[in-house]
Amino acid sequence: MRLMRIGAPGAEIPVVLTTEGHHLDLRGLTADIDAAFFAADGLDRARAAVEAGTLPRVELGGERVGAPIARPGVVLCVGMNYAAHAAEGGSEPPEHPVMFYKAPNTVVGPDDDVLLPPGSVKTDWEVELAVVIGRRASYLGSAAEAADHIAGYAISNDVSERHLQLEISGGQWSKGKSCETFNPLGPWLVTPDEVGDPQALGLRSFVNGGARQHSTTKDMIFSVAELVHQLSQVTVLEPGDLINTGTPEGVAVGGRFPYLRDGDVMDLEIDGLGRQRQQVKGR
Structure with missing residues (x-):
C-alpha cells in the first residue's frame, strides 16, 4: 500500500495511491497520516477499506505533493x-x-x-x-x-x-x-x-x-x-x-x-x- 498527502502545506489530503494510479480518499478514516493514525491501527483499517472498496476516489491533478506523513x-x-x-x-x-x-x-x-x-x-x-x-x-x-x-x-x-x-x-x-x-x-x-x-x-x-x-x-x-x-x-x-x-x-x-x-x-x-x-x- 502506498500512502500520500496531497495539497497545500497545512491542508494536505490523506490518500492511498492505487496500482492503477487512482487516489482513494482517507478522510473518512483519519484527518491525517500522523501519529494518531498509526497508533489507532490506521494502516490495517486503511488496507481493509481498500480491499472492501469503501474508499471514494478523489480526482487530483497537478496539486502539490506533501510529505507522506x-x-x-x-x-x-x-x-x-x-x-x-x-x-x-x-x-x-x-x-x-x-x-x-x-x-x-x-x-x-x-x-x-x-x-x-x-x-x-x-x-x-x-x-x-x-x-x-x-x-x-x-x-x-x-x-x-x-x-x-x-x-x-x-x-x-x-x-x-x-x-x-x-x-x-x-x-x-x-x-x-x-x-x-x-x-x-x-x-x-x-x-x-x-x-x-x-x-x-x-x-x-x-x-x-x-x-x-x-x-x-x-x-x-x-x-x-x-x-x-x-x-x-x-x-x-x-x-x-x-x-x-x-x-x-x-x-x-x-x-x-x-x-x-x-x-x-x-x-x-x-x-x-x-x-x-x-x-x-x-x-
Missing part, C-alpha cells in the same frame, strides 16, 4: 552507516550507530524547494532510506522484533550544511542538519509488504542531471532491523517517528563534487519508493 514527533538520523561513505570521508566504520537529531519542522514535500541558509557555502545532498515507526518501540529484545514496529518506508533527502555540521558545530551534527526545508520526504510511504527486503534497495541521486550517488542498502553497516533495535535501547520510538538510516558515498563532502548552489536541481530515487526532485534556492 504529517510532522513527526522526532527525526532520528544515523551517520556513517554505509561502508563506502565512511571510507570516502576517511573514517573507520563505527562500532555502534552514530545517532543525532534533526528538527521535525525540516520535513517538507518531496518536490518542495530547498532553501540555502544565509551564507551557505557547503550545503550537501544525501539520499536516504527513511523508516516510519508504526508502533511504540522501547527496549526491543532483538532486531527480529523490529519488523512489527515499522509502518513503512520512504525516500528522504537529509540535506546538510557541512560548514555548520562539522566546522562550527560544537560537536553536535544537528546544527548543520536542522535548517528550514532540510528534509524533503516522499512522495510515498510504502508499507513493508510492498517493499520486501529493505536491505536490497538501490539508491540514486543526481544534481543537474549528473549522477552523484549510486548504491544499495546492502552496503549498510547496520541494517534497518538492527537500527530500530539499537535505537530503542536509548530512546522510545513513537508512532509516526521518522528514522533517516544514513547515506551512501557520492556526496559533496567526499571531495569529488561541488556543493549545492542557487538554481541547482536535485533528483533522488529508491527502488519501489518513487522519485523526488527539489530546486535549490538562495536567500
